[in-house]
């Protein structure tokens with residue numbers, strides 16, 4: 001008889017991201033006098049799937065994992081959103097991330113609704129074989145609600161193009177033919193898009209340039225601190241450095257480093273690749289993990305997880321501009337404190353929309369089996385980010401509100417319009 005163990009859900013001692021997402025929505029809905037029926041519809045998720053599934057481990061034992069797939073809204077098109085592997089994943093976190101995806105897709109003008117998925121797991125503790133078996137079984141479990149016309153997953157924290165390829169292959173095997181459009185962020189060999197891997201960071205860079213122009217900040221004399229050095233953070237760092245910004249502090253889950261003279265980002269990426277961590281980078285001093293948010297800098301880029309800037313540390317943020325590469329890194333209370341201090345925040349639903357935008361391009365290319373080159377992808381991405389930024393900026397100026405509220409006004413208006421035009425079934 002094989003031993004059966006359950007991986008317990010970890011409760012993270014922090015604010016509930018779902019409550020924060022609903023609070024952000026409620027505030028904006030109130031300000032735009034959204035009709036109460038629509039308000040009731042949009043503040044809940046449409047569908048939430050909880051799956052528990054067994055995986056054979058390398059030592060012969062069986063472990064049961066818990067996973068989720070949540071679809072917040074599909075009024076504007078199929079649902080879209082990443083899959084997160086993290087020991088701190090909760091259903092409420094996934095619900096918040098799904099709602100944020102709805103607003104993000106609407107702001108970028110993409111014909112998608114919002115979704116998100118996750119598994120409660122520390123993937124660094126799994127072997128490659130265990131990771132693949134867990135991924136394939138999770139893909140099978142959520143296959144009842146995903147598909148090119150329903151819901152299209154993508155990478156998020158601790159998931160990669162390789163994991164997306166396993167998901168694509170699993171769904172394809174179950175149908176007997178290749179279905180590349182079921183998931184985005186795949187390797188190029190199986191229908192991935194040029195530019196997808198760098199898209200989130202590239203979008204952050206475009207937004208950085210837009211907002212700096214509006215605020216009269218010169219990138220060449222501006223310093224940047226970045227929390228999280230994965231897909232979003234490391235590529236934002238590289239592309240912002242290429243635009244003249246000086247990256248002075250960086251962190252990842254293993255620690256934080258600082259150099260007032262500036263870090264060589266290309267060398268730091270190579271260092272992280274070879275050692276697995278940003279710490280130990282020659283010429284940089286080690287700082288405490290929380291200090292990366294509080295160091296002297298002009299631009300702060302949180303690119304890790306939710307609830308990093310809170311009412312506890314908001315007063316110590318020194319940057320004059322915060323770009324939310326991560327989803328939900330600033331709590332609603334901290335948002336108010338930053339606004340009171342005159343710090344400009346470019347919200348997640350705009351700042352990190354580059355990833356889903358190129359995911360949209362990937363889905364379109366897969367459906368038509370016709371692929372574009374990288375220059376075309378990057379030019380189209382820049383156009384989308386420029387339009388989205390301008391619309392959010394104009395909305396916030398027109399109503400005298402923060403960029404987050406401007407973004408929410410735009411997003412809620414678009415989703416509410418689609419919901420109203422479709423009507424309530426039956």
Ligand code: NAD
Nearest residue numbers: 156157158200228229230231232252253304326327352355
């Ligand atoms: P990733 O797994 O590639 O990288 C996450 C990084 O954060 C890693 O460097 C990790 O070490 C670091 N990290 C984790 N906990 C940390 C902590 N407590 N302090 C400092 N660093 C920590 O993930 P990613 O895809 O870059 O996602 C990061 C954020 O960006 C998430 O909020 C995600 O939802 C958001 N995002 C990602 C994409 C995308 O396309 N990948 C798109 C939009 C938004």
